[in-house]
Amino acid sequence: MATSTKNATEKSPIELAKRAAAFAAVDAHIRPGDKVIGIGSGSTVPYAVERIAAMGKAANENRFFVPTGFQSQNLILDAELDVTVDGADEVDSDLNLIKGGGACHLREKVIAESAKTFVVVADFRKESKVLGEKYTKGVPVEIVPFASARVLSALRALGSTKAALRMAKEKAGPVVTDNGNFCVDAPFPESMMRDPSALLHQIKFITGVVEVGLFTNMCEAAYFGNEDGTITIQSLDGSKEANIKVDL
Incomplete structure (x- = not known):
């Protein structure tokens, strides 16, 4: 003790x-x-x-x-x-x-x-x-690597104009998840973050998205x-x- x-x-x-x-x-x-x-x-x-x-x-x-x-x-x-x-x-x-x-x-x-x-x-x-008030990096989105360009384009069209692949700090290239996928950080405006359930469903409908870090x-x-x-x-x-x- x-x-x-x-x-x-x-x-x-x-x-x-x-x-x-x-x-x-x-x-x-x-x-x-x-x-x-x-x-x-x-x-x-x-x-x-x-x-x-x-x-x-x-x-x-x-x-x-x-x-x-x-x-x-x-x-x-x-x-x-x-x-x-x-x-x-x-x-x-x-x-x-x-x-x-x-x-x-x-x-x-x-x-x-x-x-x-x-x-x-x-x-x-x-x-x-409101989500996004303290964690300002954006909504984490796990995506299939093959679809990265398509998903980034769709996220930007949805409202996350600064959506970007998360890059590794200790090596060159994107972060690779435990599942072999890429991770995108997608900041959205406060007006969209006020309804995280609706935003979650909108992101999940994008082909190539595996999972979204909105719970x-x-x-x-x-x-x-x-x-x-x-x-x-x-x-x-x-x-x-x-x-x-x-x-x-």
Whole structure:
């Protein structure tokens, strides 16, 4: 316990905020009877794993954990997860999300949609009223490489005049997803981002689009870690609980 406290005090305020949000989400949504649990790939997720591990061997020995990078051909397509915990690049006031900053949004969406309960953990910088307010890079769109020119043209015609392939930082060429596809970042005007469900469907109709980093009507609750160490819980019914303290 002393080691855990020491490690916590050495973390930055942002990391402590993420940790508090993740701990609260796990405490509220991962129950003793939950046996199949989805684990996302956001920067807050390792803290959720830490909290799950702290439940002990007896609690976890019969559980099956499905990460978004899981390679098995038998994934979970015929099974329903009890709960999925993941991060987000941005969360609006209606619990719509932008995900895909790490170009993993196809697998993240599969895991999220396969769960009875999908909750998000993030720090306070990810909370906004309208998507695109905080995450300004644009909507992540995974596309088939062969169709890249066609998709970019269609996205620009739709309203994302600055849509562009995401380029790799450590090598020449575009980012390649875990599925062998390209990723486009497509900024849209605020007027279109105010209805993310409609925008999602418009983008999905473009031939060559594999998946879109807009997650709508999926998230049950979002847990935001605040700079002062407290958390804020935003629920699907519009209610919000603030200044909640979490034992780290």
